[in-house]
Amino acid sequence: MHIGNLRTALYSYLIARHNNGQFILRIEDTDQKRYVQGAIDLIYDSLKISKIYYDEGPDKPGKFGPYIQSERKEIYKKYIDYLLEKGFAYRCFCKKEELERQREESKRLGEHYEYNRKCRSLSREEISKRLSSGEQFIVRQKIPESGVTSFDDAVFGRISIANELLDDQVLFKSDGYPTYNFAHVVDDHLMNITHVVRGVEYLSSTPKYNLLYMDFGWEIPKYVHLPHITKESGKKLSKREGDASFQELLKRGYLPEAIINYIALLGWNPGDEREFFTIEDLIKEFRIERINKSSAIFSLKKLKWINGEHIRKLPLEKFVSIALEYFPKTISKSLNTEKISRLIQPRIERLTDIPDILAFFIKVQEYSPELYNHKKMKSTVDSSKEMLEKMYPFLQNIEEWSNNNLYQKLVQFAKESDVKNSTVLWPLRIALSGLQSTPGGATEIAEILGKKETIRRIEDALNILK
Incomplete structure (x- = not known):
């Protein structure tokens, strides 16, 4: 799981638990081209290891299921039909090739691409004719051409964007699946979501989501947009660029509780100098008001220090059970592992350091x-x-x-x-x-x-x- 996604899940969980609310796991898989086999199991495992326990989800059914968006297609169809009927959305019959040419032309001119709304004003007769001939279409949101849409974000404050700057985003694709931009609005309403927690990259799209809420006559939830997590170079963390995922950090010898502790501090602080937190501490201390606007810098050096602190806080018996996995077999069989563990526990910062630290117990290397x-x-x-x-x-x-x-x-x-x-x-x-x-x-x-x-x-x- 990407570090940014894990932080979003953690903050959502902490907000829910701190306010005696519920935390629901929903799988957003409407983009079938990006579906990865085993991804759902990875989410289950990551949350379980992190002690982020959800109240409802695909494997823990309750009153808000189904929890996998691809299983909710009929629900979305009902609401997209409503938008079409009321004139808040329209069918777009433009071919992929045509749209791609428009994008390329905008790129060549150095301009931001925005759909030209060619199909926005098609007559009922034209639409009926095209549907009868079996033409494929997508459904776009009909954004008002004037006015301003505003909302309050718990982190970034009052945000106002002129409607003329918003594009007619796609709500429903030709493959019968909704886009995230549409599905999450419907789901958040039907699942009684009170707080929407997500990355700051969605801040500029939120007015479009709010327009959907208004079109349906629904109450708009509270928004909590989180700052970027960047590398020390200033670039965003990216799985594609090989930046460590949660699973990779575990393989590198970091404890899950230390990773969670550190991730909590990437965009939030308790208001004092404390840096060591258990998940129970975080539930007690977490306040939305303490989330920062500025980007958080991911530092392996700081993570390593926090990991060392968590290792030293472990009861010896638990440390032994964890550390044994990293002991060379020769040592495990012939020497007292509890006594060795007692020696190394105060001195290591990563579990993967153990084999090198213990190597001399097996053999003394040549020295001067x-x-x-x-x-x-x-x-x-x-x-x-x-x-x-x-x-x-x-x-x-x-x-x-x-x-x-x-x-x-x-x-x-x-x-x-x-x-x-x-x-x-x-x-x-x-x-x-x-x-x-x-x-x-x-x-x-x-x-x-x-x-x-x-x-x-x-x-x-x-x-x-x-």
């Missing part, structure tokens, strides 16, 4: 002896060699192989050797990991590796330091 040099740790290559040579028999004689006991013994060892604790612990950590930075300290790693493997790695380290 220069790693043992550390001014702050009072460690040099020579002092490290000396400490490891002394530690080698010392560690072999330790019976209780636990982090606490190892740490206490090595602190005592450092004291008796008249050196700083770090002069002992730094070379041990390098010997056990081959890395300058690790999750956990030397004795935590030693406990997990076990006595035999710890001693073996010290032997390897001494060979490197010869």
Whole structure:
């Protein structure tokens, strides 16, 4: 699911829940050329994983079904016939090729294309004749040629557009399907929708939708148009340009609750400095009045930080169950995964970072002896060699192989050797990991590796330091 679509669903859900309302899932599939097999299941899965629970929908029937627009064709036919009868719409018999030539000509002249309304004033006799001959047609909205249509948007305020600037949009296609521009107006009315939440790109089309509401004599809902989500370059997020979808972000190791938390902040803020929210927090705090007009910038860096915060907030048991999927099999079979999880949970920002972070538990990669040099740790290559040579028999004689006991013994060892604790612990950590930075300290790693493997790695380290 595209990030923009997920944000629209999230905001709709939060508005409904915050106001003790209902959230309805409707599948808008009237553009059959763009229908993608499995798309509906993807929507179900995305909402379920995100904990955006709808009250009614195709798989959760209630009083407002059917919920898939392609199953509501007869409903739309009734309302399009009404518009034709009352003169609020008209049949257009223009061929696709003719309309395409008009578009190309407008493009060549650098002008905005707008249908020339050629069929708007056809006589009843002409229309009857063309229908009798079996000519295909579409149905267009008959926009008033003068006046102004205004409406209030909860985010952008009062919007007024001269009717002469509005085109006679298509309401019904020749394949018997309505367009989104028509179907959603009918559905929103019949389903008692009070708040219409959608992207700002629909702002300029809303006057046309309102004219339909007025033609039918229906109450106009409240509009909440959301600002664009852009990349840091300023360009709009686009699935076609390879920008991450919700599913892609999950594959990259982001938690669904972190993604939802971050998406909520793309266009909304709580009015203070808070940035960490659970879905329950968002339901409680969300206010339409706090939605911003300006575009929201999507930053993977910020998402990564929020993801790290959510990872650290997880109960250890839950983190272990999630993290195990990313553990190399060798580690899962031979080492204590709970102890490893306890080490890495405070230190990772993405679940997909886990395999690389844990790689040293499987094998120490080749490293330079220069790693043992550390001014702050009072460690040099020579002092490290000396400490490891002394530690080698010392560690072999330790019976209780636990982090606490190892740490206490090595602190005592450092004291008796008249050196700083770090002069002992730094070379041990390098010997056990081959890395300058690790999750956990030397004795935590030693406990997990076990006595035999710890001693073996010290032997390897001494060979490197010869």
